[in-house]
Amino acid sequence: MNRRKSSGMERKMSRQYLVLVLPGFLIFTIGLIVPLFLSFRYSLTDWDGMSAEMKFVGLQNYIKLFGDKEFLESFWFTVKFTIGNTIIQNICALLFALALDSGIKAQKFYRAAFFIPCLISAVIVGFVWLKLYSNVLPEINTWLGTNINFLLFGDADTVLGGLLIANNWQWIGYWMLIYLAGLQSVPAELYEAARVDGAGPIKRFFNVTIPMLAPAITICVVGITTGSLKVYDLLISSTKGGPGRASTSMIYQTYTTAINGRQYGYGSAMTVTLVIMLLLVALIQVKGLKKKEVQA
Amino acid sequence: MVRKMRKRIFLVGMLMTSFGITGCQQTADAVANEEEMIYLSVLAGQSTPDAGIEDMIDEKVAEILPNVRLEWECVDWGENFDAEVNARFAAGDIPDILIGKAQDARHYYATGNLAEIEPMLLEEIEDSAKNTVMVDGIAYGIPYNSWYQGVIYNKKIFEKYKLDVPKSRLELEQVVDTLEKNGVVPFAGHFQENWSVGNTTMQFMLNNIFAKNPLWGDAFRDGKESYSDNAVIQDCMECNQYILEHTWEDALSVDQAACDNRFDNGEAAMYLTGTWSLQFSNQNQQSEEYGIFPYPNLTGDSKLIRETNMTFMKSATTEYSDEVDKIFEILISDEELMGEILNYTQTFSVKKEYKKEFESCLQDEINIYEKSGQIIEATVGNTQLIWFFQNDVAAQELMWLQGKKELDEVLMYADLHRLESIIQ
Secondary structure, three states, X not given: OHHHHHHHHHHHHHHHHHHHHHHXXXXXXXXHHHHHHHHHHHHOEOOOOOOOOOOEOOOHHHHHHOOOHHHHHHHHHHHHHHHXXXXXXXXXXXXXXXXXXXXXXXXXXXXXXXXXXXXOOHHHHHHHHHHHHHHHHHHHHHHHOOOOOOOHHHOOOOHHHHHHHHHHHHHHHHHHHHHHHHHHOOOHHHHHHHHHOOOOHHHHHHHHHHHHOHHHHHXXXXXXXXXXXXXOHHHHHHOOOOOOOOOOOHHHHHHHHHHHOOOHHHHHHHHHHHHHHHHHHHHHHXXXXXXXXXXX | OHHHHHHHHHHHHHHHHHHHHHHHHHHHHHHHHHHHOEEEEEEEEEOHHHOOHHHHHHHHHHHHOOOEEEEEEEEEHHHHHHHHHHHHHHHOOOOOEEEEOHHHHHHXXXXXXXXXXXXXXXXXXXHHHHHHXXXXXXXXXXXXXXXXXXXXXXXXXXXXXXXXXXXXXXXXXXXXXXXXXXXXXXXXXXXXXXXXXXXXXHHHHHHHHHOOOOOHHHHHHOOXXXXXXXXXHHHHHXXXXXXXXXXXXXXXXXXXXXXXXXXXXXXOOEEEEEHHHHHHXXXXXXXXXXXXEOOOOOOOOXXXXXXXXXXXXXXXXOOOHXXXXXXXXXXXXXXXHHHHHHHHHOOEXXXXXXXXXXXXXXXXXXXXXXXXXXXXXOHHHHOOOOHHHHHHHHHHHXXXXXXXXXXXXXXXXXXXXXXXXXXX
């Protein structure tokens, strides 16, 4: 009698779970899974995105992709941008979080000040930094009589640096909050025990703080990496992929190829490649970092 | 007492009923008004100086057609307009009004999504502008204004050093030499954006290639012409290099706004651009005097370039064809609005016998070129090589100018992508 009752309850619970999951599942399927499969289908054709004709070309688009100098250039730009962001944002966010966690005065003010930029759209951030580099900062040269090159978006050699500054300015505060939450959840007893064992601040940091922050590190590293690989909106309002093609990211290249260049099939091949790349990077990072996570 | 109570209840009831009816009536009126309102969607592909004209048009439309509202979607013409139009055509969601450039009318008519324009609406438009939107004798757009492209020069600097307008490359080199000897930067130049290199390259190509062979683009796609084996195209690209060598040192990092500003401050004598660059000067009411001449070509017969700019097109499927035509009529007939737009965008009217509200400082020189027939329409080149292709090659050209590529690679790139130079 009891068993029948519990299985009935389980069925009821399962139905409830299903009902709760269904909206999300439908949205995810229609908005992401179906387009992804359609994208793969288009990537095997020479479709221009407009005409009714769509010739099957097999893997030709993928073969062309790996010999496409422009795509490879955009790939390398994206990789450099991602590596730069992942290193700078993680280190700076962690350092800021440690500073705020150390009990400094006006902690709330700094927390808000660092966090505000991430509330702004990346398009606005790009525009703001474009104006800063080209109009506002050069004025400082005029006032001080100096000759510092602030026109970072104008030179192929400095554009990556300029974009890293803009992107890090926007996102460091966000990741800092995640590290801060991680730091605040580290039990004080662990530090106490380490102190009793004679561990100094550096040892405590590497042997207690870092291992305990491993889940936060996983979130931040994966989030920053995947976010940087998808960079587009920052570029559209600041460099437009230039000067020349110096800041053309994979997404930017995909958009211009598929939409402006009317090579939807080829652009879809770029999209599928990027999705596979994103999945692989995220998978490797999650697997690798999860191993290092410890429980308090 | 009971009678008094009844009377009060009756009065309160009457008042409530009357308020209720009035309230309902007001709501019904509002609904009726709302239903009478006509909302027309507008997709506007704008160049930088055009941003802001939508408010002027809205104001005039609200005044003359109070039941019509325009719902604007403004996008960057160079970057997003074509993509946006294609997406809307593909989805069957065609805006009632499209605002693009003259060449767009020719590109998009073939899709069957553009309506023919009533001949009556084009009666007052100059033939030269009208021709840019005609296909087989039918117009698919209303050209509204135009701007001129060439070398804008600072008359005060030219007068100070007793310089004449150069007509040949040799004369141009002599002008540049004189200016440099006197410590004046010869050219204002901005090479940060790909589009500016795309624009100047097309200016050179118009006078050196398309003026001689208007169907050069077709021959290029057929493989009869190429970039790599064409010394004239190589020369066109080298003209950009020449300007870069004779402009300010940081020109590769300078954008249009900064360049316009510097030129307007008298920091350079000449500026290969379009009349859009004078918008800054106009807004700041600077008193600099400017003139314009075409960049000399190899044969010494260069023409000033006129680009029919804003062109209004109508959806073939709009439910409000009459209302759209009324708006077009306002745009053409209302000279106050026209004057406001032309002054703001620093463009020129394409309307016959337009009574000028403002006079550009370039007007006299433009008239001389117009009267002597020394004008070439930008659509001659822009319909042969679409903007996406021009901009794409310009990105490669810019890398050459930055020293990151060889010129041969740029020319080869253009040849490899020749099929992308036109809408198939």
